[in-house]
Structure formats: structure tokens, C-alpha cells
Amino acid sequence: MDKRPNKKALFILHEGIGSTIFNSQVIEHARGMKKFGLDFDILAYDTFAKTWDLSNKNLSKFKNTDPDIKIMLKKAMNIYYPFSSIYNLCLLVAFFIKNKDHYSFIQGRADYTTFLCLLTKPFHGLPVYWDCRGDAVSELEDSLSRKKVLIRFIGNIYLLGFNRIVAYFNCKMSDGAIFVSRALSAIFLKKLKTKCYEIIPCPVSEEKFFFDRELRRTMREKLNIAVHKSVYLYSGSMVAYQSLQQQYEQYEAILKNPDNMVVIATSQPDVAHEFFKSLKSDQLIITSVSFSEMNAYYNLSDFAFLMRDKKQLNYVASPTKFGEYCLTGLPVIMNETVDQAYTVSKELNNYVSYLNITSEKFNDQKRADISVKARDFYSRKVLNLSYVRLYEANLN
Template structure:
């Protein structure tokens, strides 16, 4: 049993410990607060059977934070006759109840809707526990978009009801963009008069290196061998077809053009691109460890982030946007992706594609790449606006305020 006088926080993950976002965002946060008035615990949900390779990977992650974060694993034993989400809730409620008692938890940090529903149940059982709902996206809309749920189904109605209860019961709420906050207030304020006060914006940010500003001063952006890059998955919402159209436009404009695709789904990309014979010799595929990506991006001239203009993307905060800028490269982005337009316009660090007008976008990109200050400006924008240290400070303040209430 934990007898430490520090504030005990339980971070409830929405899946496995090896989630890339958790590795880049969640665990660095918990590490930073460890020993500084806070005692962080982390509960993850792992399948009942995992390969030796996966188990070794999870053990390696835990060793990396040994003595700084208390890791607790909840095994999910799926049954044919029960839906997976119900098993998640049964296992989660049982596990988190025990952790609250054993570790004397004061604050629950629930990442996304499913963990927040567990947190809501815990608030009913342990009224003194504070709940931070860390809302990373419009989960129900995402499930409908992926054709996992039907919009008018009973399941959707159930989770819409539970979401309202979570929002009303939460002591603090985090969303990833100003657009997301506006959406939440418009939709849920009638259920909670204090919603505007409770909701804070913490975008997805990245670790910004200690590079000096003058390192970017001698980069030549007037060269002819322009290199673009896309870093991410081949998922449907990434608009790969539009990405190929943009690559083709660049190929027709830049005399010696190369485009790099950095992904763990290289075979999926190759399958998609095999019909584009005119692009095959212009694309380089790279599989890289997460620690290597920043160096690959830094060797390129611009990054690409294309998304559909729908609710999911309008309230989003793509981590790649921060990573491109931290690498010192401007971003070509679709219109209507979270708060990216505001940052691009404020700091002149990218190009916004309007109405799929790739020709105009490339013309604007040419002018931007001729700016000798562009790399420095991108890096400083990431340092000042999208530095993970800023997010850590915001979360620390939320924890402190919740504990003081």
C-alpha cells in the first residue's frame, strides 16, 4: 500500500502500453511529474495472450520508467458471447476500483471516452476522487466513420448518454484544439453550466530538440532537388489519393523531385501506389524507429498533412504537424484541420490547400521555400507553440488545481 504523502494520480489508458501516442505524450508527462509533489500510476489494458516479442517490448518500456511510474496491467480475456467493449468496462471498473483503494488515488486522468466512463463510475463510488477527462477526439463520430457503429443504433445512443454523464461529472476536461472546445460547448453546455470553465485546450505537441536557431540560417531552399515527406499511416482518413495527386503536381513543377513516405505500413502504401507508374521512381519508402523520424524529416524540405474536411478532422490536432515544424520544415495542409490554419497564418510556416487546388498550393510552396528564414521560423514556431514542455506545465497546473479544490 502506498504511504507516500505526494498526490497519487492514476492515468487510465484506453488500450495497450505500446500505443505510439502514449509513448510520445503520456509517459513523458508522467515521468516529468514523478517526484514533484505527484506519484503517477499507469493502468493499461493488454490482451490475455501476447507474443514473446510483445511481452519483451512492454517489459522494456516499463524498465525505461522504473522507479518513476507505477505500472499496472489489466488483462482482457475476451469471450465470444460478450462484446469487447463490455469486457473492457468490466475489467476496467474492477481493476481501477482496487487501484484507487490500494494506492489511495486522488486524481483519475482518463484518456479518451472509454476510460472516462470508467472514471465516471469511480466518481459515483468514490466521491472524493477528482476526474480529468482527457478528450482526444470525437470518439463516437470516429467509430461511425470507420463503419464500426451505425449512427442510429442503440449502441450510439447508449454512448451518447454516457458521454453526457461523463462531461457533467468531470472536474476538468482537456481537448486538443480551440475548434474542439467550441464544438463541445455548443453541443454540451446545456447539460453543464460550468463547461466553459472546465474545458482547457492542450494540443498534441512534441519534444523539441535543443538545436540552436543559427543552425537553420545556412540552409539553402533555392535548390532544385526538392524533397517532400509524409510521415504516418495508410489509414483511409489520411487521404492517400489526394497525397498522390499533390505528389504528381510537385513532380511536374520541380525538375528533380523526390518524395519520402515514412511509415510502418510500407506494404500497404506500395499496394496503393503500384498503379501510379509515373510516380514510382519519385517515391522512396522508409521504415524508421520513432527516434529516427525527426532526423529523416529534417533532411526534407516540406511535410504533407492532408485530411478530409469533416468533424473528426476539424477538431483534431495531428501530432505530425508539430513534428514537421520541430524538424524545421513547413507544412502543406488541407483546409479545416484543427487549429493548423491559425498557426500557419500567424507564423507563415506552411501552405493551406483550398478546394483541392494543388497547382496554386505548389506555387505558394515555391515562394515559401525561397524564404531563407523558413526553417528557423518553423523550428521557433514549434518551440514556442508546440513544445511538449508546455503541455506538461498545463497538466501540472490542472493536477494542482484539482487537488486544491
């Protein structure tokens, strides 16, 4: 892309400012786009009172680490409350009345935000890109399946219908679309009115995630893990779709070998301690790891887990963790429930079936080779070109 004056863009989301996804998928995106003359401001609405303090804490952190990126944090109403969309729509209208001349285009993260951005188009008149992160209807159906009868009843009548309308509206009105996987795009492409779209997996910064022999050695020394021991890593939350019960059974079998260890790196260590309390504590490490420390834990490990339930929401997903695993050269123990991860792992040759978990480690050279090959699939530097191509289609 030729050097040109910066164009201002606005990235909007209704997820607050979290500690991991916001870092890897929002801030990293804004950083990367600056190199192409695209200057993103970020407008984050927090719709949950319980996460407001965390959002403010993270806002302060990102203002220190990225002072050149304008981040705005505002309160909004819980999107599941009756009439909340009208209230949140008014908040956006008020913002655009004051700021409509500042930007060249808008990127709405996920279905709900894009829907509101499209409804407010009479007030801003800007191209709106639908950043489709998953099958929201399938995700809601899964969430409702675990709720009480009354909530399921209301959800099935109102929320599912609303989400289907949102997806249809986004298909017909978006100026461009981003889908994180081919399986996800297949759901919407027949309805998508615009021809301006890209399939872009969740990108991973190769500057932050890579294989390093020396880092592996020093981290093992730091945690007193002997060279001959095999470390099996799980990184992620303690939510239901992560197949935790199945993982419990696998960890139990793995820990029967005294030379094996399991590391669980999660933002919910208290939940993990309770769930896995009966496992051998001397071979189990449960810890909360910051985004900046995660690469070190990947490097000290020998295997990583990516287990998901057999559901539509998982089949169409593009787990950021999988890309991070690959860029650090890890063999990944998985089932075949995430289409993109399964396909890529076969090409990279780092697939390990959960039905036949091997104890054979990859040597350093093989991990380094996988790390390099994985950049073609998940490197932010590579995938940024697809974003720029999409944006420029409506800016030229």
C-alpha cells in the first residue's frame, strides 16, 4: 500500500475492555493498521455493571501502553434487557451527532454492534463493516439451553428472533463483511448483499507469539520443571463449551505418569481449582497468566489442548488460542469440532488426536518449522493485508 495521509476509522464494540480478547483482537488491530495509514479510534461500550471496574482498570493500562490510540469507554444497557437496544441506539446517535465528521468508516465488532451502527447510518453516512465473529444465533441457543425454563421461554420467543433479524439486516445493509472462517461465511454468503467481504481468521502477532529455545529453557528453570518432563497445557476460560469434563478425564489419565505435568492458564483460577480439585496437585499448575506472559508458557509446554463440544458455534469458530499455539510450534491435542483448526492442523502437521494422545514431543527444530509455516495462516502481518484490501474497496 502506498504511503498516504492517515484516514481516521472507528472501531466500536459492546464488550467493554477485557484483558485478553481486547488486547489480541482490538488493540493489536489498531496498532497494525497504523502502518497502512489507517488511524483507528476505539469506542467501547460496557453493558455489564459487574465488568465496569475491570474495563476502567484495563483502560488505564492501555492508555499507558498505547497513548497514540484514542480509546473511549462508555456505559450502555445490558443488551438482553427489554428496550435496551433503543437506549443503546440513542447513545450511538448522540455520539455521531458530535463526531460524525471525524471518520472515514466504521468497523462494528460482532453482530449487535454492527446492527446499531447500520441503524444510525442516517446520522453518520459512513461505510459500515460487519466484523462477524461467530454464529450468534447458535451461541445464544447454546446459552439458553442451560437456563431456567422461564428464561428459555422468553429467550426463544424474543432474543432468538431478534438475533435472526439482526443477522439478516447486517447481510442486507453492511458495506463490507469480515468472517473468521470459511464455515462461518457459508452461513451468510447467500444472503450477503455486498460483494465486499474477506475471510480472515483471528490474527496473532508473530512479534508476541513465537518459538524460542532459550525462553523454553529459562521458563522451565523458573518453574522447576525438569527437561525430561512433558507439560500439557490448557489455556482458556472455564466455560461450558470448552469440554471441561472430557478434559478432566484426559488430565486424570495423563497424570498417572509421574513424568507428566498439566498447566491450566485461565482467567478463572478459582473456578479451575474447584473443578480440578481431585487431580494430583503436585503435578498440576493452575495459574492466571497475563497476555504478555502467555508466550513464555506456550514455550515451556510440550502439548496444548483444544477441545470443544460438537456444536455449530464451535464448528464455525476461529479460536485465537489455536493460532497462538501454532505460532509457538506446539502440537495440539484436539477433537474435530472446530473446522478451521482441524484443517490447518493437518496442513501444519501438529494435529494430535484426543483419542490417541502421544507422549512423543516435537524437537526444537520441528517446533520452529511449524511456527514459521503457521504465519501464512494466522500472522497478523499477513492477515492485515486482507483487512486493508477490504477497507480500500469502499474508500477509493
